[in-house]
Each structure stands twice: as C-alpha cells, then as structure tokens.
Amino acid sequence: MKRQNLMLVLLLGLGLLFATAVGRLFFLRFETGDIYPAYSSLRADPLGVKALYESLQRLPHPRLARNYLPWRRLRPAAGQTWLVLGASVEEFSEEWPDHRQRLESLLAGQGRLVIAFHPEHRAPRKPDQAPGLPRRSRPTADGEKPPLSLEEAWGFRLGHQALPEIERVLQPVTVRRQGPAPGPETLAWHSSLVFEQPNATWRVIYTRDGQAVVMERALSGGTLVLLSDSYLFSNEALRRDRHSDLLAWLLGGNPTVIFDEAHLGVAEEPGVGALLRKYRLHGALAVFVLLAALFAWRQAASLLPPAAPAAGGFVLGRDSSAGLVNLLRRGVQPRELLAICLEEWRKNAPRGDRARQERLARMSVVVREAGRWQATSPNLVQAFRELCRIVSEKKFAPTNPKKTEL
Template sequence: MKHGANRLLVVALPLLVVGFGWGLATLFELRFASGDLYPAYSTLRADPMGSKALFDGLADVRGIEARRFYGLPDHIGDGRDTTLFVIGASVGAPEFVDPAEAKELEDFVRGGGRLVMSFRPIMTSPGAFRRELMELGENAFDPANQGKKKDSAAKRKPGKSPPPKPAKQDANVDESAEKSDAKSGEKSEARKRPPRRRSLLGDERRLRAVSLYERWGFKRAFRDLPESADRDPESVNVTRKDAPPDFPPLLTWHTAVHFKELTNAWRVLYARDADPVLIERPLGKGTVVVCADAWPFSNEALRSERRPALLAWFAGANRVMLFDETHHGIEAHPGVAAMLRRYNLHGLLGALLLLALLHIWRNAVHFVPPLHEETAGGAGAVLGKDSASGFVNLLRRSIPRVELIHTCFAEWKKSCGHQPKNQRRAAEMQGALDSGFAKIGGTAHPVDAYRELSRIATEQK
C-alpha cells in the first residue's frame, strides 16, 4: 500500500507542476492580450487606443514585411524600400531632438525611406489649459495634482460654486480666523510669484538639441476644438485639399493641433478650414509625412471609419513597414540570450549544456568498480597500506620495544585504575612488573607479558 502511494505521488507531482505552469502562463497571456499595459497608439496595444490592427493588417499583406523598432542594436537603417511609422508622438517632441537622432532620421529619408509622423490628440491649446490650471491654485503645476484638478474643473458647471461649509462653533474662533487669514495671504503671494517650470531636457542637452520643425520648414499651432453643452470637446471634419481624388472628401479629426508657416516644399492634403493638418514633402530620395492627429491609425478608427486608400497612401510603395516603439518608452535591452540568438550561437549553448551533463554523469557514475579495503586482521594485508599497519609503524617509531608494556600499563591506569575494583588489580600488575616479569615480557616476550597483564585485569575475584 505504501509503495503504491509513493508511486502515485511520483506521477501526480509532475502533473501538478505542469498544470500550475500552464495556468500561470494562461493568466499572463490573458492579461497581456488586450495590450492596455502599453501606451496609447502603440502597435502592441489591442484595445481601441492602440494601433495593433494596422500592424497586423500590413503584416498579412503578401509581399510586405511589418516589423517593430525597439532601438538598438540595428537602428533604422538607410531607409531603402522602408516606411517608418512614428504614431502618437508628443507634439513637443520634434522641438528638442538630439542632433545625432535628427541626422539619422534625415539620412533615412534621403536614402529613399518614407517617414510618417503623427501626434497624440490634444483637445485644447496648451496655453489655455495652462492658464486654467493657474486659476485653480498655486499647486496646479504639480504633476500629482494636475489630473485631479482637471477632472474637478470639467465637472464644475458654469455659474455654480460648491456650497459653503457650515462654520464650527468653538472657543478658538478668533485664533482660527487669524490663521486662515494668514494662510490665504500666503497663498495669494504664492499666486503672484511665477511658477517654476521644469525644463524638458537638461541644460547641456537643451543647448545641443535641434528642432525638426525649423529644419523641415514648418511650425505647429493650436486651435481649440468646439465644445458640447456639457463642455466636452467634439471632433471636427477636415476637408481634402491637394490630395488624390480617391481620398475621402472629409475626415474626422480629434485634435487642436495644426501647422503654419509652411515652406513651398510642403503639399497640403487635408486642412481644417485654412489650417493644414496633413502635409507631405520630398526630402532627398524619400518623403516626409506629418499628420496632426494619430487617431486615423488607431484600432478604433480602423473599426468605425476605415479609410483603406488613405492608409495605403501612408504606407507607400515600400516593402518594409517599420513601426517605431521607442518614442513610447518601449526599448530593447539585449542580454546574453538575445546576443546568442542574434549571432546563431545555439549550437555553442547546446555543446556547453552537453559538457555540463557529461561532467555530472562522470561524477555520479563510476565506470570502474572501486577497490574494497580489507580489514587489519584479514588475509592479504600489506604493510603500510591500511590504518592498522600505519598505527603499528607509528608505535614502533614512537615507543621503544622495552617500554611498550610499561606504556600500556600506564595508559590502563589512567583510564581504568581510578575505579575501586581495579585498584587491587593495578597493585597486582605493578607487583608483577616489579618482580622481574617486565624483563622477560618487555624484552623477550612482549605478547606473553601483555597476555599476563590482561589476565590480571579481567580475572574475576
């Protein structure tokens, strides 16, 4: 019965481990399947705010290779036969670009690449939003308070104010009033002082940074979206300008961003009234496309307002579609495993694993049976090859033959002579040694002398 229970445990334990691992992997897969852990407009995000549908759709087209770009180690390449999508970038990102990155982008386009850049939607002008935050209080620029104060301002109806709290009656009314007056005075002084703003980059990088707006010949601008009766921003329609006739005449737009002061190299495809929102220009052998709104690339847009002709124009005639994820903060940090995969060192890893297994096997299994050591009194004992012969050699070098019996008797008295029953035996042994027995036993017959002393020690009287 016990043997059967052990066998059941041996079979059940691996099954439990495999089941636990499968369940854990399923939970992680369900959690990451929606992709809402990733930033908005990332191609890894599968909810309406992501762009995974566009990536998967292009990947399914025959003859097109869709890849994500996570930064190092291969960079974006020379741009030949490649379209680079930068979806959902910050509208302020092109203002401060490292010169090396700007040169890399321009080399990519001049080499024949197509750069498609779009920005995250902004519902209102940043200047108006900043003024609204300043009216709310002195801590409006604290990042921890911006979200809360924006929500409270949106929910507050015009012309209404929260009801005043009833005053508490206590004995220290005057003192509390003075404290409140002092605090209000400090707050008013703080409002008068200009708030300290953090620079987007460090001073050194800020001095070295370049603006893509200036290098490419256009500027950004803002125009607030209209608001509904509940003061919620509403989308607008942008009209087709210098665009192919198969493009839709109107597009739904969800941002306040537009462009101005364009150079003659730019072509305006769509505009909000007279404000350009979708522009294109040649640069070397390639082209640059700048879209003020990233919403047309989102999963929601591909579901509700699919524009295949416009999306095909964005992609161009290139074979490789490269989607940048580094501007979302998703970057690759290759480790040892990634380097092994990159340089095809799978065989080396397998060989090292095989050597490790052989080393473990060599230490665990003896190919030649070990020699069994024989006891000291067994037949065939060789002098100096076991512990008994070593002990004899040690005694011969340390104790003279004449003193051997006296040494044995002295050691016996140390260990057993203090017992009352052995005191008489010790006296008898000492008498035998003093009577001249030691001469016979110590010199001529040590074995016989030892037997005589042993007889006296074990004699029952």
C-alpha cells in the first residue's frame, strides 16, 4: 500500500474514532438527562420526574404525552390533566399573567391543571412596580392596562416562611393535612414558599404553621391545584418517600396526562427539520444529499481513465528568424509581400525629404512590375533585392525613375 493511501486510511480511522467518542459522550449525557432542567420528565437523575412518567407509562391508563409547544400554540381538549412541575415563581408573577386565558382553557371539559413550584429558599421576588401602585394599575407603553396577576385573578398571595438551618444546611419542614383528604397525615416539605390569604373558593389540603402549601379550587369547568413544592414528584421522592395515594389524587381520573416541558424551556419551535419530519421528506433530503455528494465527487475526480503519459523526446528549437518566417507564411500571402514591405518603409522612412520621394517612386515601379509575375517566380526574390538596393543608396541623381529589368 502506498504511503499516501496509508495516511488516508489512518486519518479516516482517527475521524471515526473521534466521532464515536463524541457520540458516546452525548449518549451518556442524554441518558442521565442532566442537560434538562430540574423536574423535567426527560431527566433521570434525582432532580427529574422521569421515574413517574415511566411508571405511569406501564399502566394501561391514563394515556401519557409531553408538551413541547409554547402555550400560545396550545389546543387543549377535554378530559386532560396537565402537570406543570418546577414552575418558577418569578415567571409565574411576571410572564404567566399574559397566558392566563390559555391556562384556564386547559380546565375546560373537566380538565385538571396541577402547578407545582420549584422549591424556594428565599422570599419570592415581586415584579417591578412603581411605589404605591398595584401591578394592575401600571400603564403600558400603548396606554393599556396590564393583565391582572394570577394571584389577584385566582385569589391568593405568594408568601415566604424561612426553612430551618443546621450547620448552614437547609432542613425540610413538616406540613400537615387539613380535614378529610387523600395522602398521609404529614409530609416532608422542602420549600419556603407558602400561599397566603386564599379566598373562599380554595380548599386547603396541607398547611405549614397555618399557611397553605397545597390547595385546590374549581375553575372554568375544571380543577386547579397549586403546590408550593415539586419534590413530591421527583425521582428521589419516589425512591425514598413515595406517597402513591397522594400522587393518584393529584393526577385525577382523566384519561390523558400531559407533562408540560415548554415552561421549563424545552420547547419546540418549528423549523426546516420539523417540517421535513412532519411531511416525511426524509427520502427527498437523502436524494438531495446524494446528488450533492456525486457533484462534489465529479468535480474532484474525472470519470474518464487517466491519459497515458506522452513518450519522452527532444523538441527541436528554432531561432527568431525561423519564427518570423513561420509567422509570415501563416499570415501574409506571397503576392502581397512586396507591397507590405513598401508600405512599412513608407511609414518609417523620414519625411520632408526629396530623396525619399524619389526612392518611393522607384520602389513603387519595382513593386508594380513584380506584381505581373506569379508569386512563386524567382523574379520575386530579385525584386526584393532591388528594393533593398534602392533603400541602401545614400546618393542618387534626381532623375526620373526607370523600369527595372527583371
């Protein structure tokens, strides 16, 4: 094997090894799912909820799905339970009010919306507002009033109760069940977030020191459930502190359960790839790639076999005189040669001289007499010599030109 081919095979092998290693790393990252946000159903480590999703997947009912579409593109149907886990308090206060109607539409037809917040360890930050003005009264750029906050629209307030610390490590607290409700009497709670001042439409399920942490209410033909902590749904909780009866109550009895991923940033924005998958244009794309590869190969290598190398030999060189002769043979007819010589002398000879005029007259007679014979006649050479003699004369008498004997 030639050295060049050996180096090519070696480079291809190294490239294949590198691609395999990179693919393996990506596979390991996607397998654990730690590239996804906390409380995502695609995440398999303790902070994810993939165990709950796969556990429900093994049951004949309900039917499971994941939502990657932005909320503005949702098309809700009746009889669905939506799990919005790991919700951000800041986004709930500042961004979600714009989607309130869309969220409430999920409750139509006996729907169920379960919103569990990400565990908070500090007081929730309120949206920026002018001093003394409630959020609903702040004017927008176009003069319209902003939408009501979800706290105002749904009748409660977000509050904060600090978690205890032991050696700078936050400790969970105990929350207690209120009245007849599913689930254990107490739960370990890992969030400082509480729901303050819920109105009469809410039914409080669990409280911490008199403040609600789990509550539900009827709304828009369905049920809305709020939890201030998402730990209950996590993979870690299902392994160490599982409460199946409470989870079953939270899921409800709807035939479809949807895990929302869009609010975590795992959203699908349709592009060229999505359109190709939607309309099943994989074959057309493969044909296009094949044609592009063939075109690149065609430009890089000829389809014809290489030509055999020319046999070695000597190329006889020629001097400048031979080159001039060949040029004249190809470009000037023999019968025009004397006339061209006369014309070139006329252009280059000095002007304003009487002797020049006499020479020109004599040379014109020679060229005219030579034109009577064939171009191949020996007299053509004699005529050229006569022209050369006339040009080389230095002195001659100013007499009338005579015909030259040829």
